[in-house]
Amino acid sequence: MEPRFSARLTDLQASPIRQILAAANRPDMISFAGGLPAGESFPSFALKVPTAILQYGPTEGDDALRECLCEDLARLGLAVSTDQIIILSGSQQGIDLVAKLFIDAGTRVALESPTYLAALQVFRFFGARLAPFTPADAGNGDLFRERPAFAYVIPTFHNPTGYCYSDAERKALARVCDREAIPVFEDDPYRDLAYDPCDRRPLCAYLRESPWIYQGSFSKTLAPGLRLGFLAASPALVPHLVRLKQAADLHSNRLSQWLVLNALKRPDREVRLAALVEAYRRKRDAFDGALHEHFSGFARWEKPQGGLFFWLHLDVPIDTRLLLDSALADGVAFMPGEPFYADHTRHATGVLRLAFSHASEAEANKGLKILSERVRRFVDGARL
Amino acid sequence: MEPRFSARLTDLQASPIRQILAAANRPDMISFAGGLPAGESFPSFALKVPTAILQYGPTEGDDALRECLCEDLARLGLAVSTDQIIILSGSQQGIDLVAKLFIDAGTRVALESPTYLAALQVFRFFGARLAPFTPADAGNGDLFRERPAFAYVIPTFHNPTGYCYSDAERKALARVCDREAIPVFEDDPYRDLAYDPCDRRPLCAYLRESPWIYQGSFSKTLAPGLRLGFLAASPALVPHLVRLKQAADLHSNRLSQWLVLNALKRPDREVRLAALVEAYRRKRDAFDGALHEHFSGFARWEKPQGGLFFWLHLDVPIDTRLLLDSALADGVAFMPGEPFYADHTRHATGVLRLAFSHASEAEANKGLKILSERVRRFVDGARL
Numbered sequence: 001m002e003p004r005f006s007a008r009l010t011d012l013q014a015s016p017i018r019q020i021l022a023a024a025n026r027p028d029m030i031s032f033a034g035g036l037p038a039g040e041s042f043p044s045f046a047l048k049v050p051t052a053i054l055q056y057g058p059t060e061g062d063d064a065l066r067e068c069l070c071e072d073l074a075r076l077g078l079a080v081s082t083d084q085i086i087i088l089s090g091s092q093q094g095i096d097l098v099a100k101l102f103i104d105a106g107t108r109v110a111l112e113s114p115t116y117l118a119a120l121q122v123f124r125f126f127g128a129r130l131a132p133f134t135p136a137d138a139g140n141g142d143l144f145r146e147r148p149a150f151a152y153v154i155p156t157f158h159n160p161t162g163y164c165y166s167d168a169e170r171k172a173l174a175r176v177c178d179r180e181a182i183p184v185f186e187d188d189p190y191r192d193l194a195y196d197p198c199d200r201r202p203l204c205a206y207l208r209e210s211p212w213i214y215q216g217s218f219s220k221t222l223a224p225g226l227r228l229g230f231l232a233a234s235p236a237l238v239p240h241l242v243r244l245k246q247a248a249d250l251h252s253n254r255l256s257q258w259l260v261l262n263a264l265k266r267p268d269r270e271v272r273l274a275a276l277v278e279a280y281r282r283k284r285d286a287f288d289g290a291l292h293e294h295f296s297g298f299a300r301w302e303k304p305q306g307g308l309f310f311w312l313h314l315d316v317p318i319d320t321r322l323l324l325d326s327a328l329a330d331g332v333a334f335m336p337g338e339p340f341y342a343d344h345t346r347h348a349t350g351v352l353r354l355a356f357s358h359a360s361e362a363e364a365n366k367g368l369k370i371l372s373e374r375v376r377r378f379v380d381g382a383r384l
Numbered sequence: 385m386e387p388r389f390s391a392r393l394t395d396l397q398a399s400p401i402r403q404i405l406a407a408a409n410r411p412d413m414i415s416f417a418g419g420l421p422a423g424e425s426f427p428s429f430a431l432k433v434p435t436a437i438l439q440y441g442p443t444e445g446d447d448a449l450r451e452c453l454c455e456d457l458a459r460l461g462l463a464v465s466t467d468q469i470i471i472l473s474g475s476q477q478g479i480d481l482v483a484k485l486f487i488d489a490g491t492r493v494a495l496e497s498p499t500y501l502a503a504l505q506v507f508r509f510f511g512a513r514l515a516p517f518t519p520a521d522a523g524n525g526d527l528f529r530e531r532p533a534f535a536y537v538i539p540t541f542h543n544p545t546g547y548c549y550s551d552a553e554r555k556a557l558a559r560v561c562d563r564e565a566i567p568v569f570e571d572d573p574y575r576d577l578a579y580d581p582c583d584r585r586p587l588c589a590y591l592r593e594s595p596w597i598y599q600g601s602f603s604k605t606l607a608p609g610l611r612l613g614f615l616a617a618s619p620a621l622v623p624h625l626v627r628l629k630q631a632a633d634l635h636s637n638r639l640s641q642w643l644v645l646n647a648l649k650r651p652d653r654e655v656r657l658a659a660l661v662e663a664y665r666r667k668r669d670a671f672d673g674a675l676h677e678h679f680s681g682f683a684r685w686e687k688p689q690g691g692l693f694f695w696l697h698l699d700v701p702i703d704t705r706l707l708l709d710s711a712l713a714d715g716v717a718f719m720p721g722e723p724f725y726a727d728h729t730r731h732a733t734g735v736l737r738l739a740f741s742h743a744s745e746a747e748a749n750k751g752l753k754i755l756s757e758r759v760r761r762f763v764d765g766a767r768l
Contacts, residue, residue, distance in 0.1 A: 223438035
């Protein structure tokens with residue numbers, strides 16, 4: 001099944017650079033092709049990293065890292081080959097590439113609402129019309145009546161809501177996408193931060209027909225400053241995505257690729273991850289306790305099973321963007337709920353996204369106390 | 385003067401994330417805003433780098449590096465403030481961002497032809513119609529008759545031709561762009577690799593009215609694998625470019641930014657650069673000698689004053705893409721000339737781009753000998 005690509009994509013021809021560089025990598029080859037600096041010219045950075053990684057590298061990413069990610073994905077239940085993996089300069093880049101792949105002015109994109117606001121921003125930038133749905137809609141026969149070019153989903157520890165799809169919901173949505181031939185773009189940056197037992201098999205693993213892109217990140221479990229993520233995609237999409245990646249930034253940072261590979265190969269990887277999860281679980285529980293202390297009676301929330309966020313619904317639907325100004329003046333920052341909605345003209349949701357990951361427990365308690373006082377004053381003022 | 389941006393750009397609204405993160409950086413602020421992992425969670429990479437740089441950073445890039453680049457640009461004759469600088473994930477990204485800034489389907493882009501083929505690829509992808517010009521055209525009154533959205537230029541050690549604009553040519557082109565209100569996008573990755581005295585002041589430094597973007601790279605003098613470049617732009621363009629950068633990949637790799645800053649601050653920086661330039665000058669001269677040995681009488685070329693490439697014109701205008709196949713079979717790679725031309729349906733230019741930077745002198749001589757034999761056989765075959 002050939003998905004509908006953007007008109008723009010057909011203009012992005014196969015580049016001669018890539019095929020020449022591939023040939024030029026043969027050890028017997030004398031290459032005058034790429035403008036590669038002399039390897040012996042690289043400075044020593046006083047790091048114990050192989051000098052070879054300071055040279056230009058493959059657009060798809062370094063093979064050893066891609067192989068390692070294949071094994072990870074197989075353990076998650078998503079069977080792919082190394083060829084299907086592209087290393088990204090952070091998973092934000094995957095959103096840019098997929099938008100370029102599919103979106104022309106007026107193209108429909110199906111997505112949850114609320115959803116990750118920087119994805120909404122990119123899809124809108126490329127001219128998408130947004131068609132919101134909820135996991136509960138998956139049983140609904142006319143879910144994709146408007147023929148979206150793809151569906152963007154965050155099934156595991158959703159940003160901003162923290163929701164985690166059940167296995168049944170994953171299967172149901174995959175079934176509809178298969179039946180309606182809707183490509184799936186699954187964004188999965190939080191999957192390793194699971195504090196309670198829950199279903200985390202990628203939705204893409206349940207697809208049998210539809211093209212798909214699955215992406216992950218190293219920002220949440222290793223370090224955001226390295227700007228490294230990856231995607232895996234169904235085979236027909238990969239060559240297009242590689243060309244788009246090449247046009248965007250040639251390839252991802254190789255020092256980061258090398259550092260991440262080494263972190264993934266460390267024998268204490270699982271032990272370290274378990275300690276990280278335990279530390280975040282404690283922060284989540286303390287945050288939940290502080291919410292009960294300061295917000296009981298005028299807000300509701302679910303304790304998230306994973307990820308980094310509480311999604312706090314105030315009983316009074318004030319415009320949280322206005323609340324933000326006064327909270328900042330009091331030294332407390334949060335994300336207003338409104339920009340996470342597909343209908344960005346929507347006002348006054350009364351929802352706040354609160355990250356529990358960064359502040360210490362004592363700071364969190366203090367900040368939530370200030371915030372609850374500020375909310376009460378704001379609501380009282382709004383009622384006058 | 386307000387340049388004509390793409391229709392797409394008006395949809396890219398100011399993101400609440402950036403202003404909140406800016407406020408959240410105040411030391412007295414308790415932030416629940418961004419999904420920042422806990423700083424204490426970052427692994428040790430056994431590098432002596434500050435742990436702080438493993439966290440998310442500013443979209444514009446780290447201040448210390450931006451300040452250092454300001455000083456560099458001032459020495460080059462381009463006076464800018466730190467606010468005007470954005471760190472890029474390699475200068476290829478600058479091409480993507482500028483294309484997003486200006487190009488709608490059908491938008492005219494003025495550029496030299498031949499020019500950097502990956503820029504052509506990106507401009508075409510966004511739907512540009514390409515309007516070629518040459519530096520000699522600058523005196524010509526109707527140079528920009530077709531009202532391009534911007535002019536893309538590589539005045540210093542042009543890729544692929546190696547040409548370096550004289551000061552008079554820089555001034556003349558800047559004057560026309562000012563008069564016709566054409567924004568300038570100047571790509572300057574090779575400026576530090578100068579083997580002979582020549583004019584290298586940025587063309588943008590001569591502009592008085594037109595908006596401009598100037599970009600540079602660390603790939604040629606430090607290491608391409610770090611994927612780091614930068615742009616400077618006239619003040620009215622900066623906020624738009626920052627938003628586009630954020631939507632593309634949030635920000636550039638901070639480890640690379642830190643390493644590049646350290647390399648730029650080293651007391652032996654100028655000594656090291658001089659040694660690099662001397663090594664490349666020797667390679668260029670040896671390559672020129674080998675070209676005389678193997679290509680005299682059936683090709684012509686200029687010895688480039690800087691950069692990494694010879695641009696070799698064969699006397700017989702064969703299709704060098706066809707020559708490539710047989711050269712690769714003989715173990716020699718080069719870049720065919722055809723894809724560097726704005727008219728990409730153009731065939732049979734008889735021009736080859738030969739990078740002299742990578743092969744050793746002995747390899748280069750051997751490769752050029754093989755290539756010249758292959759060319760002679762190919763031309764004889766074409767004449768039959």
